[in-house]
Amino acid sequence: MTSGTSLSVDSTAREQAAAVRRREVSARELLDLHLERIAARNPELNAIVSLDESRARAGAAAADELLASGAEVGPLHGLPFAFKDTHAVGGWRTTYGSPVMAANVPEHDELIVERVRAAGAVTIGKTNVPEFAAGSHTFNPVFGTTLNPVDPTRSAGGSSGGAACALAAGMVPLADGSDMGGSLRNPASFCGVVGMRPSLGRVPEWPLYNQWETTSVGGPMARNVGDLALLLSVMAGPDPRAPQALGDPGAVFAAPVAASLAGLRVALSVDLAGAIDVDHEVAAVVEAAGAALASAGASVSGAAPDLSLADDTFRTLRAWHFQAKLGRLLAAHPDSFKQSLADNIRAGESLTGADVARAYTQRTALSETMRSFFGSYDVLVLPVSQVPPFPATQEFPTEINGKPMATYLDWMRSAYFITVTGCPAISVPFGTTSSGLPVGVQIVARHGADLRLLEVAAAVEALAAR
Incomplete structure (x- = not known):
């Protein structure tokens, strides 16, 4: 193995993995490069938590030994990886950002972790989250606040804020996350990376307290x-432990993705037909994306699906889910939850069976709305977040263009309206505010069209780079 390679922590994950496989760099050397970057950036940004250099070095050494043995290795072999601190990693502290779980060490990997580790990734620690992943700003009483790598006075978003920040700062080459109301998409937009909420069933999860609850999904983030x-x-890819998993093998996504935009039918909506408030600078980036798509040969029309049922649907199912999952824990530790989360859990206590049934009936209607809408369009383009990164000292944005936001969810409608459709959505960096803060655009496709969505996203990414 040689250390003469030009590889760096800012090289693509594909380049890093290929260099390890060709033995141009060892997993130990690659780990050292990332640990150097973590030492330089993490003390200020607070993206990676529960870092364990000793175990990471042992993992990298084992990866080198496996490669030297001639054994077949996975596609992520030797890549340093920090898992989201809501994803259980066997033998590693997993806190969920909660003082109630601060000493929690799971015995087993959950399915996403199991797959990433089986692909050869070297575990180095966890990435920071809001308390129980609630809210799109990453702070908690266990580890503190994660800051934006572009401007550390600003939020890195959430709930996968630690993951997005670590990626953007070059501390890790890839990251996992989860998304209920925008937790893969929002931090990607805030930090200038790519985050995807896959189609329902695309990335199976296990174990879950309820395999039939489909508001939150796991998914990938990258630069x-x-x-x-x-x-x-x-x-x-499917797994027998996840009954709603889609049947396509994961390998369909392995090849490099590319596509032409010529003839692509694009529905562009800055505000979902007036349903959401959007910061003027965010709106300008989305409009610029529409103009660029049209110049590249796409057919761009101002259009939006009717998602008027989405707000009640999401808020009802979210409160029901939180109460079902965390209600007993809150009852046992009433003073150990942040107020906004405690209020949301308690909101689920008053829900009736009729309320939940109404929400699922509306969700079915929203799915039908999108099925019909995508008969006329290939993708929908809209904002990821309704605001650019806000001050890290705030829990959530309190106004948009001078209009007050009543709750800590109001500014996230552009993301969670899409959540309850079940469709895949991706955040792709496309511009900045006048002060240089990253702004992504959200691209949505029909359910199941994840590969097509990635192809379009790659083409949009290439446009943004011009």
């Missing part, structure tokens, strides 16, 4: 679309 597709190829 570019090609690397994200690589990680999705590892995460995706």
Whole structure:
């Protein structure tokens, strides 16, 4: 093995993995490069938590030994990896950002972790999250606040904020996350990376308290679309423990993705036909994306599906889910939850069977709305987040363009309206505010069209780079 390679932590994940396989760099050397970057950036940004250098070095050494033995290795072999701190990693502290779980050490990997580790990734630690992944700003009483790598006075987003920040700062080449109301998409937009909420069933999860609850999904994050597709190829695919998993093998996402935009039917909507408030600078980036798509040969029309049922549907199912999952824990530790999360859990206590049934009936209607809408369009383009990164000292944005936001969810509608459709959605960096803060655009495709979505996203990414 040689250390004469030009590889760096800012190289793509595909380049890093290929260099390890060709033995141009060892897993130990690659780990050292990332640990150097973590030492330089993490003390300020607070993206990676529960870092264990000793175990990471042992993992990298084992990866080198396996490669030297001539054994077949996985697509992520030797890549340093920090898992989201809501994803159980066997033998590693997993806190969920909660003081109630601060000493929790799971015995077993959950399915996403199992697959990433089986693909050869070297575990180095965890990435920071909001308390129980609630809210799109990453802070908690266990580890503190994660800051934006572009401007550390700003939020890195959430709930996969630690993951997005670590990626953007070069501390890890890939990252996992989960998304209920935008937790893969929002931090990707805030930090200038790519985050994808896959179609329902694309990335199976296990264990779950309720395999039939389909608001939250796991998914990949990366610095570019090609690397994200690589990680999705590892995460995706059926599993007998996940009855709603889609049947396509993950390998369909492994090849490099590319597509022409010529003839693509694009529905562009800055505000979902007036349903959401959007910061003026965010709106300008989305409009610029539409103009660029049209110049590249796409057929761009101002259009939006009717998602008027989405707000009640999401808020009802979210409260029901939180109460079912965390209600007993809150009852046992009433003073150990942040107020906004405690309020949301308690909101689920008053829900009736009729309320939940109404929400699922509406969700079915929303799915039908999108099925019909995508008969006329290939993709929908809209904002990821309704605001650019806000001050890290705030829990959530309190206004948009001077209009007050009543709750900590109001500014996330552009993301969670898409959640309850079940469709795949991806955040791709496309511009910045006047002060240089990253802004992504959200691209949505019909359910099951994840590969097509990635192809379009790769083409949009190439446009943004011009």
